Structures are given as structure tokens and as C-alpha cells.
Amino acid sequence: MEIFPMYQSALLQDLQARGLIAQITDAAALDELLSRESVTLYCGFDPTADSLHLGHLVPVLLLRRFQQAGHKPIALVGGATGMIGDPSFKATERKLNTPDVIAGWVGKIRGQVEPFLAFDGDNAAIMANNYDWFGSMNCLEFMRDIGKHFSVNAMIKKESVQQRLQREDQGISYTEFSYSLLQGYDFAELNRRHGCTLQIGGSDQWGNIVAGTDLTRRLNQKHVFGLTLPLVTKADGTKFGKTESGAIWLDAKKTSPYAFYQFWLNTADADVYKFLRYFTFLSVAELDAIEAADKASGQKPEAQRILAEQATELVHGRAALEAAQRISHSLFSGNLETLTESDFEQLAQDGVPGVALEKTTAGLIDVLVAAGLAKSKSEARGFLQSGSVAVNGQKVDALDHQIADAERRFGRFTLLRRGKKNYAMVRWP
RNA sequence: GGAGGGAUACCCAAGCGGUCAACGGGAUCAGACUGUAAAUCUGACGGCUCUGCCUUCGAAGGUUCGAAUCCUUCUCCCUCCA
Known part of the structure; x- marks a missing residue:
């Protein structure tokens, strides 16, 4: 102190x-x-x-x-x-x-x-x-x-x-x-x-x-x-509040509650206790207790989760927080196989970025670009070659992969992942 | 007004007639590891109809079989002298 x-x-x-x-x-x-x-x-x-x-x-x-x-x-x-x-x-x-x-x-x-x-x-x-x-x-x-x-x-x-x-x-x-x-x-x-x-x-x-x-x-x-x-700064010297896709907005249409929640969840350990003080209404005593418990546990800290929950609820409300948690759970710890048709509808509604395609036949490379997961086809090829693309949770690395009917859940949805955290949902006609 | 120096991809920065889509570093993205961390290691990093082709090195012309590299003009920056 x-x-x-x-x-x-x-x-x-x-x-x-x-x-x-x-x-x-x-x-x-x-x-x-x-x-x-x-x-x-x-x-x-x-x-x-x-x-x-x-x-x-x-x-x-x-x-x-x-x-x-x-x-x-x-x-x-x-x-x-x-x-x-x-x-x-x-x-x-x-x-x-x-x-x-x-x-x-x-x-x-x-x-x-x-x-x-x-x-x-x-x-x-x-x-x-x-x-x-x-x-x-x-x-x-x-x-x-x-x-x-x-x-x-x-x-x-x-x-x-x-x-x-x-x-x-x-x-x-x-x-x-x-x-x-x-x-x-x-x-x-x-x-x-x-x-x-x-x-x-x-x-x-x-x-x-x-x-x-x-x-x-x-x-x-x-x-x-x-x-x-004070200006909000990060320990690594990079600018606070920006991600690769730009600024984090308070408007749910510009930054979905899901993206907002994920932003906080990914806060660095070096910053998270400071941000809890800045961005939540939890008392300093409570925050000190959280910090002490995290340090003592020797495990994954709870602070990021608490920060993400508090900040998301504060800005977007309880319902949006629950939606963000629901998506995060399905995408990161749930089994994609168990998602129902209404779950897919919900994901789209809750803020997983998505794209609606008009044709039913499409090569994976083109779909990745259309869904915004790759900036160019060259980049898409690079991602495929490095094994960072998954279709409905299944890793795919074939450059000429075509989306098959079996990959269209309920005939309408395909969930793409690039890297560990970037998802997009494709909706078929 | 005069004399020099410079302009290279997101940023810094090599290259100075062919082997250059262009050394190297940073940033970024991805893979491994992990906690959807950090650190570390590895790979990618102009575009495409991708064993090849196309467009890029301040702008426009020119020389040459061939230019980021040579010449001319222009634009902008920096330093020094008046």
C-alpha cells in the first residue's frame, strides 16, 4: 500500500x-x-x-x-x-x-x-x-x-x-x-x-x-x-480497451455482451485486481479477500471470472450476462454435440458472430473468409495448414475441404472455430 | 534563396542492376505447453484460379533483355548555411 x-x-x-x-x-x-x-x-x-x-x-x-x-x-x-x-x-x-x-x-x-x-x-x-x-x-x-x-x-x-x-x-x-x-x-x-x-x-x-x-x-x-x-493502463504497456477487432464499446450492437464478457475474462493476472477496483462496486475489503484467496489457492484465479461477471452485469444487465455465460460454457467447456437446435438459435441471438450464406455449396476456405475468421484466402490457408480451424469442434486441415451436409447441424448451422477463442456461426439457407 | 541527407510492407529497418514479395527486429496471428493466463519454444505474416501467376519498395516518366536498386521531373520530411 x-x-x-x-x-x-x-x-x-x-x-x-x-x-x-x-x-x-x-x-x-x-x-x-x-x-x-x-x-x-x-x-x-x-x-x-x-x-x-x-x-x-x-x-x-x-x-x-x-x-x-x-x-x-x-x-x-x-x-x-x-x-x-x-x-x-x-x-x-x-x-x-x-x-x-x-x-x-x-x-x-x-x-x-x-x-x-x-x-x-x-x-x-x-x-x-x-x-x-x-x-x-x-x-x-x-x-x-x-x-x-x-x-x-x-x-x-x-x-x-x-x-x-x-x-x-x-x-x-x-x-x-x-x-x-x-x-x-x-x-x-x-x-x-x-x-x-x-x-x-x-x-x-x-x-x-x-x-x-x-x-x-x-x-x-x-x-x-x-x-x-488515472488513465487506465495495462501492465504490458499496450492500450487498454482494445482488441484485434477494435475498441470495446458499451453498445451491445457494436460489442456483443458475449464479446464484452470474454474481454474481461481474458484480463491478465497483472491487471485483474486493479481492474476489479476500477470497474466493480465490490468493496475494497471483498476485493482484498478475493486477491488473497487467489494467491493462496495456487490454482487458476477466480478474479477474471468475478470481474467479467460484475462488469458485464453492470453494463448489459443480468439477462445478457447469463446469455454470455451460456455461450461461453457451450463453446469452451461444453460439448458441441449436445447443442440443440434452439441452442444454436440462442447462440446467434446471444452474440456469437455469424454470417448467413446464400449458396449451400462452399469450400471451407471461402466460408472462413465470409465468416470473417480470415482476412484473405491466403490467411485461411495458413490457418488450415497450422491446424487451427475446427468445424463443429472437429479439427479440419484439408485445404480443399467442402462443407458437407453432415456438417450442417439441423441442416442450418455450422460452427467454425479459428484458434482457441474465435468463433463464427454460419447459417445456411 | 543556397548546400547536403532521406522517403522500403502495420511500425522500426536492411537492400543499392538479375539469385527480391524484398535480411533483421517489433507488433500481430497460429501451433505446443497452460488457466480461454504469463513466460518459453515453433510456424505464418501482399494477393490469387498457389510446384505457378499477379500487384508492391513516395509519385510520374525514362534507360535496360531485366530496376526497390541507374537517369529525369515532381511531392513531402530532416540537417546545415544565408
């Missing part, structure tokens, strides 16, 4: 023990405030895609943690800021999306955040959209009322934009450079409207958050706070 300041607030104590605190603007004063009263806090999510991904989950869960501790969360979706693009620590200028695309994304992201928060009771959560105050603001107003409070001298010193200023081949547009003024003003506006006194965000947001605390002090003469979360 590292040495850390003793907070009086139970919430900060818990966050500290979970490793969820990177920086706080005025830790002592915030600690005092949080232990004294219910605080209104916010976190912003910009619509940069049609779904949030795992990187957004930590702050979303943090809003929930605050709410469970009796504080009032505001989830802000950046209908306005999303139209500008945050340059913080981004190597290149962003491509602007059209307003109607962004508006569509705002709706989706709103829908994804809402289930994590409670909208009743004294500390009911609030959904906000900064387009509400920026949409009608005119340019002169912005320049005079907001811009006047920002020093360009200070802004260009920020680490978050340094690489964009120093690199000759990558500039930064005036648009993106202005981003932190918008986010700064959000804080002031939420402070005025809802008495919001704390902003949370990833550690890359520190510069923008401080812009907000400064601006709120100047505009509203209010002392407000910022708290950042």
Missing part, C-alpha cells in the same frame, strides 16, 4: 483505496465539503462516436459512486463541444462531423449513460447538454464574456496542446484551441444553474477542468473543484 493522505470523507477514502484518484484541485477543501454535505458534480461526455467505449466507463461509474454516496450527479453530453473537438493530447486535428450526425450521437450517448444513474430521490441525477447554452450564444458575447477571462499565454503552455504546437507537420486550428473555453464555461454554467461544485474526468481533462474552476471563480465568484481519474 502506498502512503496517501487520510481523507475524512468515506467516499474519498474508498476512491483512494481503489486507485481512482489522479489529481484534485484542492484536496483538503473538497474532502471537507464532501464529508459535510451533498455535492452536485458533473462529468462531460462528447459525442465523438455513436457509442461510448470502455475508456468512458470509469468516469460513468464514478458518477454512480458519487451518487451512491449521496451526491448529485450531472451527466453532460457535449452537443456543442462535440462539434468543436477536444485537442487535449490528440496528435492530429479532428475531422468535423455534421450537426445532424452529432445530434444523433448525443441521443445515443445519453441513453447509454442514463441506466447507470438514478433519477429519483433527493439527489436525483440530471442529464444536461451544453448545446442548450452554446447553441444560441452569439460570437461577440462569447468573445467578451468568456474569452476575456482566458490568457493565451497560459493556454499555450498547457501540456495537453504542446505536441500540437511544437510539431511542424501538425498544427492546431483556432477552433480546437478554443475548446477549453467551452468546457470551462460549461462548469460555470452548471454551477449557476444547478449549484455544481465539482467536475470529474480523465486525467487528460485536467487542463480543461482547471479552465472551468478558474472561469467559475471569475464569473460566479465561487470556489469549485476538479478531480481527475
